[in-house]
Amino acid sequence: MIGISFGSFLNVVADRVPQRKSIVSPPSHCFNCGHVLEARDLIPVVSYLVLKGRCRYCGAGIPLRSMLVELITGLLFVLAWAVLGLQWQLPVVLLYICILIVLSITDLESGFLPGIIIYPSIGIVLIITLVKILAGLSPDIIGAGIGFIAGFGFFFLIWCIAWLIKKVVIGFGDVLMGGLIGLMVGFPLVAAAIYVAVLMGGLTVILMVILKLWKLNQPIPFALFLASGAVVTLLWGREISNLISLLVT
Numbered sequence: 612m613i614g615i616s617f618g619s620f621l622n623v624v625a626d627r628v629p630q631r632k633s634i635v636s637p638p639s640h641c642f643n644c645g646h647v648l649e650a651r652d653l654i655p656v657v658s659y660l661v662l663k664g665r666c667r668y669c670g671a672g673i674p675l676r677s678m679l680v681e682l683i684t685g686l687l688f689v690l691a692w693a694v695l696g697l698q699w700q701l702p703v704v705l706l707y708i709c710i711l712i713v714l715s716i717t718d719l720e721s722g723f724l725p726g727i728i729i730y731p732s733i734g735i736v737l738i739i740t741l742v743k744i745l746a747g748l749s750p751d752i753i754g755a756g757i758g759f760i761a762g763f764g765f766f767f768l769i770w771c772i773a774w775l776i777k778k779v780v781i782g783f784g785d786v787l788m789g790g791l792i793g794l795m796v797g798f799p800l801v802a803a804a805i806y807v808a809v810l811m812g813g814l815t816v817i818l819m820v821i822l823k824l825w826k827l828n829q830p831i832p833f834a835l836f837l838a839s840g841a842v843v844t845l846l847w848g849r850e851i852s853n854l855i856s857l858l859v860t
């Protein structure tokens with residue numbers, strides 16, 4: 612329930628922040644008729660189902676995305692709780708999941724990550740990382756730093772190559788997001804996050820091209836895959852580390 616409520620808030624953030632609108636006022640309203648929504652219209656998931664996806668006042672369709680985001684956020688919160696248990700990492704991972712969801716929605720819907728979304732995200736993660744280090748919870752300042760540089764550097768390299776051959780493969784927002792997930796998971800786990808992201812992105816693009824849903828040369832909404840790689844690594848980082856050390860030795 613907490614996750615679903617957060618999902619509801621993330622919808623508002625993803626709708627308003629890229630347009631530089633306040634996230635507190637005006638209150639939630641219909642995109643079509645502008646009618647201010649009442650409490651009974653604002654119950655996450657339930658209101659959407661009761662109203663059959665239509666505005667109570669004008670009948671215009673409510674974007675399905677709002678319900679999907681609420682459900683996915685709720686499911687990811689439950690998953691994080693189930694995997695990590697109640698410990699100090701849980702609220703940090705939940706906050707990271709929220710940031711990754713907003714970045715994914717923005718990239719999927721607008722095709723790029725505007726600075727007003729990506730820079731504050733990096734700022735929040737940077738502050739949390741510093742707090743973790745100062746509190747002695749995660750004293751790995753070098754790991755976080757190298758994680759950021761590795762994540763940023765890997766995608767910056769791809770971005771440079773793409774620029775040289777004059778093809779748009781990823782946007783600069785994706786490069787910054789590479790740094791962001793590196794900061795979240797640290798080094799060497801950033802490599803696992805990138806591996807999962809590139810694998811999932813690649814497989815999805817191949818599938819979409821085969822199904823003729825995607826034309827090559829179209830930029831890939833890569834934030835979603837980066838976010839997926841980061842979530843997998845945040846939840847199963849320890850298992851992945853063990854697996855890597857097992858393979859290396």
Ligand SMILES: [Zn+2]
Nearest residue numbers: 641644666669
């Ligand atoms: Zn309406």
